[in-house]
Amino acid sequence: MPTRDPFTVLADPTRRQILDLLRGRDFMVSELVEQIRTAQPNVSKHLKVLGEAGLVEARVDGPRRHYALAPEPLRELDHWLEPYRRMWASRLDALEAHLDDMSDDQGD
Incomplete structure (x- = not known):
């Protein structure tokens, strides 16, 4: 323990x-x-x-x-960090979509 x-x-x-x-x-x-x-x-x-x-x-x-x-205690840390990874992934996805929209707007 x-x-x-x-x-x-x-x-x-x-x-x-x-x-x-x-x-x-x-x-x-x-x-x-x-x-x-x-x-x-x-x-x-x-x-x-x-x-x-x-x-x-x-x-x-x-x-x-x-x-x-x-590795077991590291798995526990990884489990604790998972919601934060999901939060950052969704924010990065939103940033990517925003940047894609900006590049589309500049191409017009």
């Missing part, structure tokens, strides 16, 4: 960058440190927060930990 609010957790750009990286494959902390170019304790801190929000999962392989994206 997640203990942190995903919206609050995702407000941090470094955490979003970590999730973007994990979209492609699993990473070890050392690989994330290399990609993000920050200190290992900082990456570990961000991974802990992401884990508390249920956004990442760790798999232990001997002395190594592999981190992977946990």
